[in-house]
Amino acid sequence: MDKKFYVTTPIYYVNDKPHIGHAYTTILADVLARFHRSAGDKTFFLTGTDEHGQKVQRAAEKNNLGCQQHCDETVVRFQELWKTLGMTHDRFIRTTDAFHKEVVQKVLQDLFDRDLIYKAEYTGWYCVGCERFFTEKDLVDGKCPDCGRDVNEIVESNYFFRMSKYQDWLIKYIEEHPDFILPKFRANETLGFLRRPLEDLCISRPKSRLAWGIELPFDKDYVCYVWFDALLNYVSGVGYLQNEEDFKKWWPASCQLIGKDILTTHTVYWPTMLKAMDLPLPKTIFAHGWWLTGKTKMSKSLGNVVNPMDMIQRCGVDAFRYFLLAEMSPGSDASFTEEAFINRYNTDLANDLGNLASRALKMAVRNCNGVIPRPGNMQSEDTALLAMADAALVKMEESLANLALDKGIAAVLDVVRAGNRYFDAAAPWTLAKNGETERLNTVIYTVAEAMRRVAVLLDPVMPGKMKELRDMLGMDPELPATMESLHSKENVLSGRSVIDRGGLFMRIQLEDAAAEKGKKAGKKAEKPVNVVAPEELIDISEFAKVKLKTARVLTAERVEGADKLLKLSIEVGAEKRPLVAGVAQYYTPEEMVGKTIVIVANLKPAVIRGVESCGMLLAAKAGKRLALVTVEGDMPSGASIG
Numbered sequence: 001m002d003k004k005f006y007v008t009t010p011i012y013y014v015n016d017k018p019h020i021g022h023a024y025t026t027i028l029a030d031v032l033a034r035f036h037r038s039a040g041d042k043t044f045f046l047t048g049t050d051e052h053g054q055k056v057q058r059a060a061e062k063n064n065l066g067c068q069q070h071c072d073e074t075v076v077r078f079q080e081l082w083k084t085l086g087m088t089h090d091r092f093i094r095t096t097d098a099f100h101k102e103v104v105q106k107v108l109q110d111l112f113d114r115d116l117i118y119k120a121e122y123t124g125w126y127c128v129g130c131e132r133f134f135t136e137k138d139l140v141d142g143k144c145p146d147c148g149r150d151v152n153e154i155v156e157s158n159y160f161f162r163m164s165k166y167q168d169w170l171i172k173y174i175e176e177h178p179d180f181i182l183p184k185f186r187a188n189e190t191l192g193f194l195r196r197p198l199e200d201l202c203i204s205r206p207k208s209r210l211a212w213g214i215e216l217p218f219d220k221d222y223v224c225y226v227w228f229d230a231l232l233n234y235v236s237g238v239g240y241l242q243n244e245e246d247f248k249k250w251w252p253a254s255c256q257l258i259g260k261d262i263l264t265t266h267t268v269y270w271p272t273m274l275k276a277m278d279l280p281l282p283k284t285i286f287a288h289g290w291w292l293t294g295k296t297k298m299s300k301s302l303g304n305v306v307n308p309m310d311m312i313q314r315c316g317v318d319a320f321r322y323f324l325l326a327e328m329s330p331g332s333d334a335s336f337t338e339e340a341f342i343n344r345y346n347t348d349l350a351n352d353l354g355n356l357a358s359r360a361l362k363m364a365v366r367n368c369n370g371v372i373p374r375p376g377n378m379q380s381e382d383t384a385l386l387a388m389a390d391a392a393l394v395k396m397e398e399s400l401a402n403l404a405l406d407k408g409i410a411a412v413l414d415v416v417r418a419g420n421r422y423f424d425a426a427a428p429w430t431l432a433k434n435g436e437t438e439r440l441n442t443v444i445y446t447v448a449e450a451m452r453r454v455a456v457l458l459d460p461v462m463p464g465k466m467k468e469l470r471d472m473l474g475m476d477p478e479l480p481a482t483m484e485s486l487h488s489k490e491n492v493l494s495g496r497s498v499i500d501r502g503g504l505f506m507r508i509q510l511e512d513a514a515a516e517k518g519k520k521a522g523k524k525a526e527k528p529v530n531v532v533a534p535e536e537l538i539d540i541s542e543f544a545k546v547k548l549k550t551a552r553v554l555t556a557e558r559v560e561g562a563d564k565l566l567k568l569s570i571e572v573g574a575e576k577r578p579l580v581a582g583v584a585q586y587y588t589p590e591e592m593v594g595k596t597i598v599i600v601a602n603l604k605p606a607v608i609r610g611v612e613s614c615g616m617l618l619a620a621k622a623g624k625r626l627a628l629v630t631v632e633g634d635m636p637s638g639a640s641i642g
């Protein structure tokens with residue numbers, strides 16, 4: 001793998017709120033950046049916003065705001081969403097940043113001085129939606145060839161970049177560099193476009209028509225065409241003409257991610273601009289497909305745009321990231337439906353991954369005092385499972401190189417499914433009953449080791465949940481989960497104390513309406529899954545050991561330095577005791593006081609964050625929701641429950 005990795009996303013227009021298409025590209029870039037960091041590569045991840053041009057000016061006018069104020073207000077939506085989604089970009093560039101404007105002006109002046117930009121009268125057809133000029137022969141039935149909307153005829157003096165002179169060079173470059181435009185069929189599309197004569201590019205707009213842009217340094221009556229300004233973010237964002245040392249370190253970019261709709265600007269305008277600037281071209285421009293709603297293009301006018309926040313609230317950030325990456329194959333379009341989302345979540349994450357983790361941890365807690373045992377002699381089925389995990393690492397590395405992350409993820413999920421089958425076949429609960437301790441230890445170790453590898457391989461995709469999983473396996477969750485660690489055969493697990501926190505991924509039910517729709521369409525209803533696996537069944541005497549009681553909350557306060565914890569003082573009959581509960585993100589101290597709750601009264605006291613806790617309160621948890629278990633009617637504290 002490259003030792004340096006510089007990845008970019010398109011910069012997004014600040015004319016509306018971000019949607020799932022924007023989220024996808026940025027998550028893909030984030031996952032690539034995380035993988036490369038974990039492989040030890042020096043990595044830089046750039047994203048940002050495109051803030052000039054007619055689209056933004058119109059949006060500002062519609063909102064009755066000045067353009068800059070509109071940008072300042074809208075950019076926050078992107079920045080906040082990226083924060084929620086756990087993006088690890090190294091820089092967020094805005095094209096209204098002063099340093100960027102300065103770079104654009106320097107480039108324009110230099111090209112003008114070298115006669116690569118000239119002034120001429122121009123007649124063209126302009127599409128406001130696409131912000132692009134077309135010649136008469138470009139039009140399809142008199143409409144914009146890209147979006148099909150009406151175009152306006154415009155005659156005016158403008159400045160032009162001598163793009164045409166690079167046509168032959170560009171064709172040759174694309175033909176000689178098979179990795180420059182990926183997937184390959186997109187390179188063919190660009191070559192098809194280049195079969196017609198390439199014209200010079202109009203890079204100015206008269207201020208009389210559009211004032212919101214970067215002023216041309218050699219003519220104050222014009223601003224720069226928004227695409228010419230925007231594309232330069234990829235070099236200004238890493239120090240071009242400001243910090244040459246940084247720039248040399250990062251440029252040329254390793255991977256520039258774009259959507260298929262902006263192929264021409266990135267594979268024709270951008271390389272010819274770089275050539276004129278005497279700069280090398282990026283190694284790869286990768287054009288992904290579109291997210292469709294069902295089978296239809298997402299569009300505001302159809303009202304079918306998927307808002308990432310809705311899905312995140314429903315199932316959490318990690319599952320959202322996982323779905324987008326697992327579902328889309330490189331280059332092709334993908335379809336988003338709530339049903340597909342929930343089905344994949346329930347199958348891959350709740351049933352397969354969550355289930356394996358929970359079974360392995362429970363066995364370790366119950367049979368090995370919560371410590372991962374040292375394995376005995378490994379048998380062929382044990383080594384086969386770990387060999388599959390090794391193969392998944394190779395697959396993941398390959399899929400990173402050709403940006404087919406869905407394939408790498410599928411290979412990891414194959415390991416998870418094989419892990420569940422291995423567990424069923426090895427039946428550790430029977431081994432425990434028969435006292436076959438050595439074999440039991442080997443099975444528990446093998447599953448835990450497979451889980452550890454899964455937790456590292458999927459860490460860039462689901463950083464939050466995989467950290468949680470490593471924590472449950474007794475690994476230090478703060479230590480980076482490096483790919484490097486998977487190349488070693490060292491046993492790093494035996495002797496570690498596991499924590500079974502349960503429910504890594506809780507199943508979600510399809511909305512009744514959606515289930516109903518499925519039934520009508522003749523689809524099979526979802527198969528009910530067992531709430532409890534056979535090995536988890538306990539007999540009544542085991543349950544009788546747990547003393548559940550009602551308790552009244554007398555006081556409640558936050559635990560300093562722990563945003564999830566509340567310190568309660570509770571009354572259990574005649575007794576008063578302290579209890580620390582992880583409910584601070586769901587209940588305020590004020591809401592807790594006066595409640596009659598249910599506690600495990602015979603839990604050994606523990607000290608949590610320096611605070612003594614005697615007992616544990618019960619609460620129901622589903623996804624991101626939590627509700628306290630309480631009793632009906634007016635029960636006194638100290639009442640037994642059973």
Ligand code: MSP
Nearest residue numbers: 010011012013021050230231258259260290291298
């Ligand atoms: N500002 C330009 C990019 C300039 S880069 C120098 C732009 N902005 S955009 O906000 O309209 O789109 C940004 C990206 O989002 C594009 O790559 C576009 O393909 C992508 N998507 C917009 N809708 C999409 C889907 N429905 N699905 C997937 N990606 C899509 O273009």
